[in-house]
Amino acid sequence: NGASITAPGQRGGGAVLLDGINDYVQLGNPAGLRFTGQISIAAWVRPSVTSLIRSIVSKGSDTSAAPNGETFLRINAGAYQGGFTVDAAASVMATGPASGADSALGDIDKWTHLAIVYDGTTWRLYRNGVEISSGVSAAGAPDNTSRWAIGARGPGDQRFFGGQIDEVRVYDR
Numbered sequence: 001n002g003a004s005i006t007a008p009g010q011r012g013g014g015a016v017l018l019d020g021i022n023d024y025v026q027l028g029n030p031a032g033l034r035f036t037g038q039i040s041i042a043a044w045v046r047p048s049v050t051s052l053i054r055s056i057v058s059k060g061s062d063t064s065a066a067p068n069g070e071t072f073l074r075i076n077a078g079a080y081q082g083g084f085t086v087d088a089a090a091s092v093m094a095t096g097p098a099s100g101a102d103s104a105l106g107d108i109d110k111w112t113h114l115a116i117v118y119d120g121t122t123w124r125l126y127r128n129g130v131e132i133s134s135g136v137s138a139a140g141a142p143d144n145t146s147r148w149a150i151g152a153r154g155p156g157d158q159r160f161f162g163g164q165i166d167e168v169r170v171y172d173r
Helices: none
Strands: 002-005 016-019 025-028 039-047 053-060 069-076 079-086 090-095 112-118 122-127 130-136 148-150 162-171
Touching: 039 053, 039 069, 053 162, 069 112, 079 112, 079 122, 079 130, 090 122, 148 162
Parallel strands: none
Antiparallel strands: 002 162, 016 162, 025 148, 039 112, 039 162, 053 069, 053 148, 069 079, 079 090, 090 130, 112 122, 122 130
């Protein structure tokens, strides 16, 4: 199973342009995206803002959904990051560098391909096909009833991405 949201044409030709203030795409919680454990999330991004936490793709962080967990691919203070949190007590993240050529800060206004993959034992973060970080975990995507979003936290209430996002893909493997 898996789902993709794509725009026809060249990378960037059908990308969503997000203002970093309140723009995002709400995906809900469709049956095709309700899975736990192994997961892969990938997207082309062209960030214009890298301060604070900026969600690229996220499911969760909805306090009305039990458990209050989140699976994400995001920017955190200039660093690319992917992984999960559950009830703020358990988390595993693969975090890339906060500065330099492999960071979101180094990718301002440049198209970059990102992916976070959980294979059942390790979360691996890839930038342009090269692994830049990993984190070992016995847990994968948490089971909750929250929503998916592109460019914001699952509920669409904060962590807004500034820039462009294109060719988002989410897989249960």
